[in-house]
Amino acid sequence: MLRPVLTVLLPLLLPTLVFVAYSLWEARRLRAAGHAPDPWHARAPWPWLLAGGLLLALAALGTLATRGAGVPHGVYVPAHVGPDGRTVPARTYAPGAVPPDGAVPPDASGR
Template sequence: MTRILLTYLLPIVLPTLLYVLWLRFVQRRAAAAGQPARAWAEVPWAWLFAAGLALAGIISAGTLVMGESDETGDYRPPYVDERGRVVPGRFE
């Protein structure tokens, strides 16, 4: 479930979330300066959605390319042998 959230949902929502945070910052700064603030009607929803889909696609492609290993078998983690040397991890 966490992998699905991090791989698909977060990348789609992240551009919109960052834009909303930036918009709130700009609105507060404009209000403090006495200038008119940007309206919510000006939010580029299509661009934000497209950026989210592009980010999700990039992350999915990266997961596809780097997610699996060619190694098979059981993994033996690194350990310290009886002589005190560190034996690196390996697949058996």
């Protein structure tokens, strides 16, 4: 759940959150000077905020796709029940490496 939030939702919302914080700070400053500022949503540059959020989300997803977890050309071993009855999480091992528990499914051995 944390990964989609950090890679999609946060980059999409970050420009808007920064703009809202700046607008609230600026409105407080204007009120202190005796002016009546417009609400932040009335003066928000919505197309620019949306474009900035989309660009940040695409950059995050692109970075994750090219530099994500996993070993290139590795052997993927799906989650399974180990010899001791415990659930072993899914892992990717370097080619030729044997998992510590030795439980490699026959079709995942890379041969």
